[in-house]
Amino acid sequence: MSTTWGRSLGTVWDRPGARAVPFGSNSMQHGTAVFEGIRCYATDRGPAVFRLDAHLRRLLESARLLGIRHDYDLTRMRQVVLDAARLPGPDDRYLRPVLFTAEPALGVDLRRFRFELAVEVYAMAGPRGGRPEGAAGLRLTVSSWRRPPATTFPPQAKATGSYAVSALARTAAAEQGFDDAIQLDQVTGRVAEATIANVFLVRGGLLTTPWLVDGPLAGITRDAVLVLARRLGVPVEEGPVTVADLRRAQEVFLTGTAAEVVPATEVDGHPLDASGPVFSRLVRAFSDTVRGRAYGELGWLTATSDH
Numbered sequence: 001m002s003t004t005w006g007r008s009l010g011t012v013w014d015r016p017g018a019r020a021v022p023f024g025s026n027s028m029q030h031g032t033a034v035f036e037g038i039r040c041y042a043t044d045r046g047p048a049v050f051r052l053d054a055h056l057r058r059l060l061e062s063a064r065l066l067g068i069r070h071d072y073d074l075t076r077m078r079q080v081v082l083d084a085a086r087l088p089g090p091d092d093r094y095l096r097p098v099l100f101t102a103e104p105a106l107g108v109d110l111r112r113f114r115f116e117l118a119v120e121v122y123a124m125a126g127p128r129g130g131r132p133e134g135a136a137g138l139r140l141t142v143s144s145w146r147r148p149p150a151t152t153f154p155p156q157a158k159a160t161g162s163y164a165v166s167a168l169a170r171t172a173a174a175e176q177g178f179d180d181a182i183q184l185d186q187v188t189g190r191v192a193e194a195t196i197a198n199v200f201l202v203r204g205g206l207l208t209t210p211w212l213v214d215g216p217l218a219g220i221t222r223d224a225v226l227v228l229a230r231r232l233g234v235p236v237e238e239g240p241v242t243v244a245d246l247r248r249a250q251e252v253f254l255t256g257t258a259a260e261v262v263p264a265t266e267v268d269g270h271p272l273d274a275s276g277p278v279f280s281r282l283v284r285a286f287s288d289t290v291r292g293r294a295y296g297e298l299g300w301l302t303a304t305s306d307h
């Protein structure tokens with residue numbers, strides 16, 4: 001099947017003359033880079049970036065958490081990311097700004113390195129975003145690999161190195177025939193999130209997502225879904241979620257910039273309604289929002305042509 005989902009459209013470098021990152025770069029060797037994933041969508045009024053500033057604020061926060069020194073503020077980052085949004089190619093795309101060091105030097109004292117921004121651009125075109133897997137819904141398993149506790153690594157820091165943990169859990173799940181893994185908080189043993197997405201569940205009409213105490217990333221799609229649910233009058237709560245809660249749920253779905261809002265068909269063999277009423281309403285509201293058909297007053301879309 002031919003798909004353009006995930007095909008690279010190119011790289012926007014902020015440093016003049018930059019063409020590649022040396023293999024010996026500290027970020028490559030030690031995973032010492034922080035990053036974001038941001039969607040750009042085709043709308044009736046041209047391409048628009050979804051929640052640009054929220055993503056860039058989180059990138060600045062990730063850098064701060066790791067003690068990374070750099071010369072960027074929101075305005076300068078916005079310019080580089082919007083340049084990436086305007087690279088030739090389909091409007092539906094995924095922007096991956098990475099704040100990294102190209103310096104080919106060893107050591108893990110990050111104060112010694114100069115960090116710079118570059119943005120990789122990936123096409124996300126096709127039906128259902130062209131996603132090859134999980135078109136009808138995801139088969140999930142609870143992973144035996146837990147998320148590192150907040151005392152080991154701050155869950156709100158999106159650092160490239162920490163994604164080896166997600167890769168471990170996701171690969172192990174795939175080896176067992178599942179699409180994704182649910183990871184538990186190391187300390188409480190409660191549900192934190194999936195490997196690169198947040199988790200929601202519905203039981204008796206109540207929408208619940210794990211509270212941040214249990215270590216999920218404060219996902220921007222998670223936040224969008226909470227806001228939209230409240231607007232739709234769906235009762236919502238952020239709270240503790242156990243594995244038993246997942247098993248007793250009628251609907252489970254994941255949210256993330258890449259995944260968008262995607263339902264699960266099962267958790268470890270326990271069947272779920274992948275087209276449940278709450279999921280269906282939310283996925284429609286989400287799609288209307290990112291396509292500029294509704295909720296424009298939220299100010300979540302930045303037209304790429306206005307800048």
Ligand code: PMP
Binds near residue numbers: 256
């Ligand atoms: N959790 C993890 C670990 C992630 O990597 C992501 C993707 N950024 C998410 C949740 C979802 O966050 P967002 O909606 O901001 O993409």
